[in-house]
Amino acid sequence: MLAACYTASTFSSEKEPKPIPDPVMSITQHKGTFNGQRMSFTAKAGETPLKDKDGDVTAHIFSMSYIKDNVKDSATRPVSFIFNGGPGSASVWLHMGVFGPKKIVIPSDAEDDGAAPFSLLDNPDTVLDVTDLVFIDPVGTGFSRVVGEGENKDYWGVKEDAKSIAQFIRIWLRENGRWNSPKFIGGESYGTTRSAALIEELEGRWDDVSINGILLISTILDFTIDTYDQGNEMPYMVQLPTMAATAWYHKQVNTELSLEEWVEAARQFALREYAPALLLGPALQGQERDAIKRKLAHFTGLSETYLERANLRVHFQRFNKELLREEGVALGRLDSRFKGEEYDNAGEYPETDPSFYGIDGSYTAALNHWVREGLQFNPDREYTIIGGVTQWNWSLNGEGRRQPYLNVAPYIGKAMRGNKDLRVFNAAGYYDFATPLLGAEYALQRNGIDPERVTYKYYEAGHMMYIHHPSFAQFLIDVREFILAR
Known part of the structure; x- marks a missing residue:
């Protein structure tokens, strides 16, 4: 008879800790002409570890940063943190559609984008001449993911998401030596909701990260308009x-x-x-x-x-x-x-x-081609455009469900009262039913928001006004003027 051989670990109820992969970063050098200004810039595409209150790494945030080279005084050079919405969308739309140094060009007049090959071109109109750009993919989007003992529920919610993006911004400012630079945050669709929740996380503490401007693109702040x-x-x-x-x-x-x-x-x-x-x-x-x-x-x-x-x-x-x-x-x-x-x-x-469905194929192809080939960040996993986030905590008070009256606009009013330099740029498309223009006005024209510090711009297009070529050009002119007006 064979005697059974047991080790101490055989009876252990403790789980083996999940391995935490090392964060990966790709740094490449580029040159371009933006708004008539020839410049060289550094692109950083990679992962930033986020830690919980115990100091354990629980997530990796993927971001793509474009930073102008040879800047003598970073205090004069703004940096803008950009994201999309969903919740559960990667930053691909604003990145490849309007703000990034490369842009996808699709039909302007509401025609289907068809199939590859698509037109991925240099973007000479990007605002990279006046601000560095950081495109952020929240956890569950792009290449961002939980790691180790991290759980999605710790990141998938109005407050949870804002806290994680605020943590990322603080890390980015520290690692890149940019604490004294003018700072802008901006998002599209739910990204505007995120912007309002984020301003509370950045400016609602004793160690404020004071923001110069918020870019609201296709705005939804007060959710009664969608109920x-x-x-x-x-x-x-x-x-x-x-x-x-x-x-x-x-x-x-x-x-x-x-x-x-x-x-x-x-x-x-x-x-x-x-x-x-x-x-x-x-x-x-x-x-x-x-x-x-x-x-x-x-x-x-x-x-x-x-x-x-x-x-x-x-x-x-x-x-x-x-x-x-x-x-x-x-x-x-x-x-x-x-x-x-x-x-x-x-x-x-x-x-x-x-x-x-008239635009999704082109943006997916453009992002993967540019990041994997141009930025040389090419992991063996899929870049999640949208759909990776399956549940969302809509509560602002921890109850886990959408509140009967969910409204994040008061966060902007509160931040304005505590920051005399904070301004808001609101961009709306006339043909946008997802975030209608009057809904944005309704939220921004009350809730303690200073009307003298809000700029309204309207475009003859829809939710993603920049797919319309004339609106694309005017939008970037308007954003550049907003940033320079600080």
Whole structure:
């Protein structure tokens, strides 16, 4: 008979610690001409370890930094930290679409991007002439991931995410000797939510990282505008100017007004007539109701019969299906200039978003080609564009669920009261149903935010206004002016 042989570890209930891979960094040298200025710059593509309160490494954040060489005084050279949204999106869109030294060029007028090869070109318009750029991929996006004993839940939430990005920024400033540089943070879509939560983490402590400016691109700060719960009238009001712009673009309205004039007329109707009418509920009757219905049809291009059936309240996805139903196409959510053919023309909502599948292939190819070939960071794993984050803690108070009234705009107001130099740049596309322009105005024009320090800019495109070539050029002019105005 063989005797069983046991070691102490056989009965141990302790788990073997997970190995923590060493962070990898690729540093390459480049030259380019940006805004007419010839310059050399260093690109750093790699991982930054994040630690928990016990000092253990629990995540690696992947970032791509572009830093101007031979700067005599870094206190005169701004640095901008850029990210996208989702939550769960990598920074690919702002990186390859508008801000980075390379850009993907796709059709300007809402056409599908097709298949490879795509046009990846130098970006002479980038603001790298006036600011260093750091593109950040939050945990679960890009190449960023938890390591060791780290858990996704420690990073996937409004507060958790902001804390991790704040930790990364503090590390980056220390490692690159940039504590006294002017600092900007900026994001797109949920990235604007992140910006507001992040400003609280950076400036809400005794050891502040004071920020010079926030770039809000396609803004969502107050989530009541995106909550179509029965009884909440806010989404219908804030979406109306975007519906009007969309109907104008597709020539479904009768007007000689310019786009800007038409949207302003719709804005005033939404605020001064439509919103009060919605609040009246069933008390809106007779001629008063007919007048509102008539004006609503005038601005949206929808029939009065349809509007009556919808009780004067049209979800934007219903609008995107209904406006060009006779043509058998539905419109995009991110950019309502895009039209998509539908299998079921009788459906209530679009099958999918043609303004997303019309661009995703080109951006995926461009990012992987540039990072793996140009920046020489080429790990044996996939770069997660979007979709890697599966759960999100929407609570600001730790309850783990979206609060009935989720609004991060007060963080910006608070930061402005404590920082007299903090300014805000708000960029909105006229054809953006994901983050409608009036929703941004609604959040920024209250909540203690100083209106004198907010710059509003509007573009004849959608959520990612920079895919429209004229808007791309104007957007970078506007951002450059904002940074230089410090």
